[in-house]
Amino acid sequence: MAKPRAERARELRHEAGDAERLVWRLLCDRKLVGCKFRRQHPIGPYFAEFACVEKKLVVEIDGEHHAFQIEADARRTEMMNSKGWRVVRFWANEVVSNIDGVWTEILTHLTLTLSPHEDVGGEGT
Numbered sequence: 001m002a003k004p005r006a007e008r009a010r011e012l013r014h015e016a017g018d019a020e021r022l023v024w025r026l027l028c029d030r031k032l033v034g035c036k037f038r039r040q041h042p043i044g045p046y047f048a049e050f051a052c053v054e055k056k057l058v059v060e061i062d063g064e065h066h067a068f069q070i071e072a073d074a075r076r077t078e079m080m081n082s083k084g085w086r087v088v089r090f091w092a093n094e095v096v097s098n099i100d101g102v103w104t105e106i107l108t109h110l111t112l113t114l115s116p117h118e119d120v121g122g123e124g125t
Contacts, residue, residue, distance in 0.1 A: 017061075017063060017092060018092075018096065019061045019063070019090075019092035019093075019095035019096055020049060020061050020092075022095055022096065022099055023049075023050060023059065023061055023090075023095055023102065024039060024050070026099070026102070026103050026106070027050055027059070027106070032103075032106060032107055032110055033107065033110050033111065035052045035054060035055055035057075035110055036052065036053070036054065037050045037051065037052050037059075038050070038051050038052075038053065041053070041058075043058070043079075043080050043083060043085060044079050044080070044083060045079075046076050046079070046080070048060065048080065048085075048087075049061055051085075052110065055109075055110055056084050056085045056086060057085070057086050057088070057106075057109055057110060058080055058085050058086065058087045058088070059088055059089075059090070059106055060073075060087060060088070060089045060090070061089075061090055061091075061092055061095055062089055062090065062091050062092065063091075063092045073089070077089075086109065088105065088106065088109050090102050090105075
């Protein structure tokens with residue numbers, strides 16, 4: 001019997017690796033341009049590791065095993081795209097070695113969808 005989605009999402013949050021924990025520290029508490037992210041947010045049959053519902057942005061962290069499931073990840077991304085979500089993926093080792101670059105790229109994706117009246121929090125604004 002399949003587990004309820006809330007229970008499965010809770011399990012996935014507890015199973016998070018170091019890279020996922022680093023990214024969550026960047027995204028929690030509306031730290032990036034005031035956008036709220038959810039962990040293990042259900043989209044169709046999948047759970048997005050991090051999702052900003054307001055901006056329809058998914059952030060996925062891929063570990064080594066993803067090198068062997070390229071087609072499955074492509075189907076997952078395609079399904080999320082078909083529902084209006086943009087998906088950005090990072091390798092776990094990239095997160096650990098270049099967290100500032102990951103932060104900058106996520107920020108770029110978020111600001112692509114800001115309305116002209118939203119402030120990105122930069123100096124002089």
